[in-house]
Each structure stands twice: as C-alpha cells, then as structure tokens.
Amino acid sequence: MLAATLLAVTGTFLSPVTSSPAAAQQPAAGPSVSKAAGAVVLAQPAGTDTPGYRLEVATGELALTTKRSGRTVLGTAGGDTGALRFHAGGQWQHATDVTDWNWHDGVLTLTAATTLPGATVTARITPQADRYQLDWDVTGGGADQLGLAYDLASAGHWYGHGETATPNGGPGTDEPWPLESGQVVHSGFGPASYNMIDPFWYTSSSTGLRVDTGDSMDVSINGGKDGLGRFTVDAPSTYKATVFVESTPLAVYRDYIGIVGKPAKSDATYEQYAKPLWNSWAQFYTKVTQQKLLDYATELHDNGLDGHTIQLDDRWESEYGNLTFNPATFPDPKGLSDRLHAMGDDFGLWVTLWINLDSVNYQYAVDHGYLLKSAADPSKPCTVSWWNGTAGIVDLANPDAQAWYVGNLKKLMSAYGIDGFKFDTRFFDEHCTPDAGYAPSDYQRLGAELTDQFDQQGVGVRVHWTSNAHQAGFVTRQVDKGTGWNSLQASVTQNLAISTIGYPFVETDMIGGSSGQPPATKEVLVRWAQAASLMPLMYASTSPVETNDNTTGKQVTYDQQTIDLYRAAIQQHERLAPYIWEQVQHTLANGDPIMRPLFFDFPQDQAAYTITDEWMLGPAVLAAPDLGTGTTRSVHLPAGTWYDVSRHRAVHGPATLTGYQAPLGVTPVFVKLGAPGADKALKALR
Known part of the structure; x- marks a missing residue:
C-alpha cells in the first residue's frame, strides 16, 4: 500500500489526486452502508496509507461499480451479459434485481433474482481497507459454472494472467500487453495447465482481481473484441474473489503477494x-x-x-x-x-514424470501402483497423450512412487x-483422478x-x-x-x-x-x-x-x-x-519483481502503460533494445535524469527520443542516476 499519490481514472487516462496532509493523518474510520436511489452503497474511508473507495451495488439489475475519489475504477458488465453469471441447463443466466439486503457484522449480504426461474443468487461482500471480498452462490437451477464479467474500459488497461492463449498464436507468438489490446480466449485456465498462469489481474486504474479457486477456469479478455472480461470457474461451488482498490498498480501487486507469498529463496545460484x-x-x-x-x-x-x-x-x-x-x-x-x-x-x-507405454519402466510402475489412476475408471492407470507418445504419470501423492x-x-x-x-x-492431467484427500x-x-x-x-x-x-x-x-x-x-x-x-x-x-x-x-x-x-x-x-x-x-x-x-x-x-x-x-x-513494466516505478507516466518494448531491470536500469527489423526506434524515458549508455550523455525525462539509432551492434539502455544500484549498473554498462 502506497501513501503519497492517488491515481484517479477516466477511461484509460490516469491523473494524480492528492489528499490534504491533515486528512491523510486521520485514522481510517470503519466502513458504512447506506441506501441511495437505485443502489446500495458501501463506503470504505481512506486511511493513512489506503485510498478508500465506494462500492455502488445497483439494485434494479445487480451490478458492481467501484469508485475512488469520485471516479469509476472498476465496473461489472450489464445488459444481457450480466455481472454475476452462471451456466445452467446449457444456457447462460445472470443475477437481476436485488430483492433483499442486510449489513451485519461487517458483511453486506445481498439476495437477487435471476434470469432463470427458481434460481437465486446470494452475494456476500466483506470490505477491508484496501480491498473487498466477494463471495456468491446460486441456489436452485442446477448451475455448473459461475463467473464474473467486467466492462474492461471501466478500469483502463488490464495486465496479469501470465502466458495467454490467443487467436493470434499466444503464448508462442503472441502475448498482448496490455491484455485488452489483443484477445485472450483461454479455456482450461487452471492449476494443471502447462502455461505459467495465476488467477490474478490488475489494471491501470490501480484495481485488481484475484479469483480464489483450485478449479479450472474459462477466461476471456476482449474475446471477439467484445470489450468484456469474463472470469468463469468451471464448478458450481461458491465463487470467491478479492477486488483490490489501491493507489498504484505496484501497490495492488504487493497486496496480492501479501496473500500468495513472496519467494523464500532463489533456486538459481x-x-x-x-x-x-x-x-x-x-x-x-x-x-x-x-x-x-x-x-x-x-x-x-x-x-x-x-x-x-x-x-x-x-x-x-x-x-x-x-x-x-x-x-x-x-x-x-x-x-x-x-x-x-x-x-x-x-x-x-x-x-x-511421464512414462511411455513402451518403456520397461511403465509395466514396473503399473505393477507397483506408482501411476495416477484414470478419472474415467480409477481401477486403471491414467493414460495421456503428449508430444512424444502415450504415457502414464508418476503419482507424486504416493510416497513409494x-x-x-x-x-x-x-x-x-x-x-x-x-x-x-x-x-x-x-x-497432473485432467484425464487423471487425484488420490483420496488430494486436489x-x-x-x-x-x-x-x-x-x-x-x-x-x-x-x-x-x-x-x-x-x-x-x-x-x-x-x-x-x-x-x-x-x-x-x-x-x-x-x-x-x-x-x-x-x-x-x-x-x-x-x-x-x-x-x-x-x-x-x-x-x-x-x-x-x-x-x-x-x-x-x-x-x-x-x-x-x-x-x-x-x-x-x-x-x-x-x-x-x-x-x-x-x-x-x-x-x-x-x-x-x-x-x-x-x-x-x-x-x-x-x-x-517480493517486488526484478523485470517489471515502467509504470510500476513511474505510475504517473501515462505513456508507460502501453509500452511493449521497454522495461525496468530493478530501479536503475531501463532496457530499450530493438526488437524489430529496423535500425532506429523511439525510446520513452520517464521523469528523472538518465545516463544514455550508448551515447555517453545525460538525458532529462520525461522525454521521448525519436529516431534513436540502434544498428545491430547497439542496444539502447539507460541508467537512472541516483536510483539504488545506479553506480553498480553504470560500472557494468559503460
């Protein structure tokens, strides 16, 4: 959580918002809930190092609008899409009008009708200083998937996710940055995926979403260029999400790391x-x-x-x-x-850990019960196809295996x-079944x-x-x-x-x-x-x-x-x-990342949010290598004094250097003078 500068958002443009020193020193008051025209309003006041927020829950058709300093920073989808969506009977349904609500012991509980007769949504919202927990269920109707849908533009630009599946060849040849600049259509988004992914997304408006699930998801971000973010869990159990509301994207990242943990070591020497x-x-x-x-x-x-x-x-x-x-x-x-x-x-x-069926180790592993069992028939070993044939998988939950x-x-x-x-x-593979007591x-x-x-x-x-x-x-x-x-x-x-x-x-x-x-x-x-x-x-x-x-x-x-x-x-x-x-x-x-986008260090720099070919390596080194066929490129430098390693000069930012000469032997790189580690970086790069 960062205390100095608040970022307000309109569309994709951020502007600094400041609070008075006297207000910043006040201890945070508790949240409150009130009824307004067509909405239930949950207000979380600003604290010493939290920006505060206002969550408006529309009652005519359940929708969630998160505001900070009077501006929308995250909003759910409406209309036929619906904010809280579920799949039942082969069709998509969603929550409609709020029929009841109450505020008790710090939890706002809402009950809503749905587009499916006989099905009801119950949502529980638990506010904290810099986030709120959203848990919700569907009663009746036989739902088999639950999901949230957001209006992407309400939060500016979207990031996170990890390796993306896209219609343009992601993750092998396409990784949109920001995510909504392309199309992410990622089914099988889950813990058993080979892709490096986590159910965490953050935005240029300094909000974030974490879905707390061990089940596979179906994620779509601007899929079909629809301007929507759909985050669907392939299970009917309680949908659990955390929405972060912070001052900067880095603060949102730190909130998330506070949940999942930072590295305890580096496995590399x-x-x-x-x-x-x-x-x-x-x-x-x-x-x-x-x-x-x-x-x-x-x-x-x-x-x-x-x-x-x-x-x-x-x-x-x-x-x-x-x-x-x-x-x-x-x-x-x-x-x-x-x-x-x-x-x-x-x-x-x-x-x-995959053992092909023609390997001598395969029969040995079968005979000793060392392989994962089939989900279709747990009396048999699970067999899976991969790029080198058909195999069984060593069952790591079996100590002997x-x-x-x-x-x-x-x-x-x-x-x-x-x-x-x-x-x-x-x-693990979805064709297999976990051992008893394991997910x-x-x-x-x-x-x-x-x-x-x-x-x-x-x-x-x-x-x-x-x-x-x-x-x-x-x-x-x-x-x-x-x-x-x-x-x-x-x-x-x-x-x-x-x-x-x-x-x-x-x-x-x-x-x-x-x-x-x-x-x-x-x-x-x-x-x-x-x-x-x-x-x-x-x-x-x-x-x-x-x-x-x-x-x-x-x-x-x-x-x-x-x-x-x-x-x-x-x-x-x-x-x-x-x-x-x-x-x-x-x-x-x-827990901070080493290689990171420019806006982590310079959140007020508007250009930084859409730059795809520059990054910070720690706090002192800005890398801007040429990643294309040309021999020149534009380089954006945020605020500060930068040492241009290739041209041996100081440049004062913010500045955009157009037509920067970068023939094959030149790698544009800049050192932020006065930043931690700048002396070491200069010694290395000069």
Whole structure:
C-alpha cells in the first residue's frame, strides 16, 4: 500500500489526486452502508496509507461499480451479459434485481433474482481497507459454472494472467500487453495447465482481481473484441474473489503477494544468474548424439561463449520414462560427463514424470501402483497423450512412487556425474483422478517439493497457482517460442506478465526460439541475445557459430559478427550480475519483481502503460533494445535524469527520443542516476 499519490481514472487516462496532509493523518474510520436511489452503497474511508473507495451495488439489475475519489475504477458488465453469471441447463443466466439486503457484522449480504426461474443468487461482500471480498452462490437451477464479467474500459488497461492463449498464436507468438489490446480466449485456465498462469489481474486504474479457486477456469479478455472480461470457474461451488482498490498498480501487486507469498529463496545460484545455460533442444531437437553434444560444447568454449551448464534435452533415453541412456547414441555417458566437467561446465539432463507405454519402466510402475489412476475408471492407470507418445504419470501423492522416481534420478547422478535436471511436462492431467484427500492443485505443490530437491540449473520448473509455487523461488522459463520477430516481442511482454503475477526470476524461452521452426536469422538471434542480457537470466540453445535447420536437415552457419555480438551480450550480462544479484536479494526481502513494466516505478507516466518494448531491470536500469527489423526506434524515458549508455550523455525525462539509432551492434539502455544500484549498473554498462 502506497501513501503519497492517488491515481484517479477516466477511461484509460490516469491523473494524480492528492489528499490534504491533515486528512491523510486521520485514522481510517470503519466502513458504512447506506441506501441511495437505485443502489446500495458501501463506503470504505481512506486511511493513512489506503485510498478508500465506494462500492455502488445497483439494485434494479445487480451490478458492481467501484469508485475512488469520485471516479469509476472498476465496473461489472450489464445488459444481457450480466455481472454475476452462471451456466445452467446449457444456457447462460445472470443475477437481476436485488430483492433483499442486510449489513451485519461487517458483511453486506445481498439476495437477487435471476434470469432463470427458481434460481437465486446470494452475494456476500466483506470490505477491508484496501480491498473487498466477494463471495456468491446460486441456489436452485442446477448451475455448473459461475463467473464474473467486467466492462474492461471501466478500469483502463488490464495486465496479469501470465502466458495467454490467443487467436493470434499466444503464448508462442503472441502475448498482448496490455491484455485488452489483443484477445485472450483461454479455456482450461487452471492449476494443471502447462502455461505459467495465476488467477490474478490488475489494471491501470490501480484495481485488481484475484479469483480464489483450485478449479479450472474459462477466461476471456476482449474475446471477439467484445470489450468484456469474463472470469468463469468451471464448478458450481461458491465463487470467491478479492477486488483490490489501491493507489498504484505496484501497490495492488504487493497486496496480492501479501496473500500468495513472496519467494523464500532463489533456486538459481549467482553463477546461474551471471552466465547463460546452454541447452541442446533448439540446436539439435531429437537428433542429438554424444559426439554432437561434445562438439557443440567445445565450439561454444572455443568462441568465448561460455556458460555454466551444458544441458542435454530430449531424446537421450532409450525409451521415454526409462531414465537410462540410449547406448546407440550415447555409448559412454560417463566419459561425456567427464569431458564437459573438464571444460568447466556442469552437466544436466531433461527429465519428465511421464512414462511411455513402451518403456520397461511403465509395466514396473503399473505393477507397483506408482501411476495416477484414470478419472474415467480409477481401477486403471491414467493414460495421456503428449508430444512424444502415450504415457502414464508418476503419482507424486504416493510416497513409494515418489521415492522410486527420486531414486532413479539419484542413480543417474551417482553413475554419470549428472549435476542437475530440467524437469518438463506437467505433474497432473485432467484425464487423471487425484488420490483420496488430494486436489489437482496439490500435485503442483508435490511437484515443486520433489523438484526442489535437485539443482534445476537456471531453468527452474513450471509450477504455478498452488500454495507454495510463489514461495519456492524457482526460475521461470517460458513456453516454447517461435524463431521470428513476433516471438521475440512476445517473450518480452510475457516476461512482464509472468513477473508481475509473482514469479520474479524470469527468462525467455531459449534465445532465438525453438518450436521446430527454421533457425532464427542472424538479426533475430542477436537482438534476442541483447534483450536477454538485460533480463534476470539467459537461457540459450541455438549456437551463434552454427546450428541445424530441423526442417531441412541442413547446417546453418552464422558469420563472425553474429558470434562477436552474441559474445558481447553474454559479457554485458555477466558484468551486470552484481547488480542483478542485488535485485534478487531485494526481491527475497520484499517480493517486488526484478523485470517489471515502467509504470510500476513511474505510475504517473501515462505513456508507460502501453509500452511493449521497454522495461525496468530493478530501479536503475531501463532496457530499450530493438526488437524489430529496423535500425532506429523511439525510446520513452520517464521523469528523472538518465545516463544514455550508448551515447555517453545525460538525458532529462520525461522525454521521448525519436529516431534513436540502434544498428545491430547497439542496444539502447539507460541508467537512472541516483536510483539504488545506479553506480553498480553504470560500472557494468559503460
């Protein structure tokens, strides 16, 4: 909660609103409820560090309008859509006129008729200083889904969510920022999803929405360009939501972190922040061998492209789930490990809890009851299809199954000198049924606890939503990206989205992308490396020396400039490591994201709310790399004095630098003079 400046909103434009010092010093009075023409009004007064708000509940047709300082900052949808919606009998229904209400023990309870005869909505609103809790149920009618709908424009711009499913290829090639600038149509939005997501959204009007559920959701934000946000839970149980009303978007984020928790540690070490991880996937895909991996590592070292780990990705096993090397392609894994260690690299392996039906481990796991059971027939193992075939999933709620799986990993470590693992795929699937006493979301927690026993080598693990996901402090790697400019651009806004739902240790997908597409062009590869050098971690695969085109089988060779510029990006990132590590420690103390949108630091700067290609790396570094085909770009600088690293000059903001020259060898970056850590950043970037 921030005390200094209140932000009022009209449409998408914010303006500062100030209160008198005398009023700011008054202790917050309690909330009150009154009846007005056509509405029940709940008023929460401002406090020392809270802005206060007014919630108007329309009684003619139930709708919720949240106001701050007399201006609407969040409003539900009306008309045929309805604010409190439910699905029953194959059709959508919604609450209509309020038939009764009462204010008792700090809870406003409302009863409303609905568009479905015989069905009634009961809503309970519990105010707090900087938020209110909204819980509601449907009685009668046999509802199977409950949802809230909002008028997006009432709150300005929308953010949060995490990796988005969109009609334009999200999350692989499209990540709208703000969300309503595109279309988010995300079914299966839930704790078992492979996407990094959380049911939390925040706005430029400094409001926020958290849906408290362990069930899957259907989320639509401007789907069909309808201007609506629909947040639907695929279950008939009580709909529980928290609406935050704050002074700045950062304050809303901090309120949310106060609920879900901040990282208790970072699973990555200083070296893993300082140097890139090299993974074999986009370099070879499944056509990897022992000799190819060794040649790859040697070539990287010979060209000064040093990292901390060489990680062997998919297709090292004899069959998926065997957890044994394929002797035809990896005849001497211990010798390979020794050679990599001699070059100064750690050695890592890609692993999954999914065991293919043709693996010898599958029948062993079935015979011992180690696999999740089918939701359709719990007497049988659950089988799921994935990109490598059909598999069962190790049941992490079974202690014996977990011990067996961990034992297999430790055998690999002891036999071959494996230092850590990249854990891939999910820990649960909707085709499976959880063990008695467990919910699907519990498997995210169990997966986090299991993987946390091992060095994740700077690629972390994709767990979210569940109770310990935020506290675990894992690095978050993005879903696979394409290899074009649109994927590079999506990787930037996606990092901002993931970072601001509480997962601050972010990195893009492998530099240059993957997804089985032709390798990135020289320009995309270099620009991606330059952008990643100004992020918390660098995750690499495609070698800037030479790589393989998976679509043609031909070798692609880059030129010397590609190598030199990629090396320069690595070196810049390593010089920044002391500053980045300092930001890691700040995050562990306060939960704030390291890579964040400009408006987190400069909430009064109107231009900052729609910028998609700049970000703050901590409080002192503004990154503005070129993410497109041109050699010039515009750079927006908020208020303050900024040191222009490329041009060696001071610039006073707010200012927009148009036509800023950024040929392939230039990465626009600015240091805010006087900000915490500015001296370290200047030393690194000069």
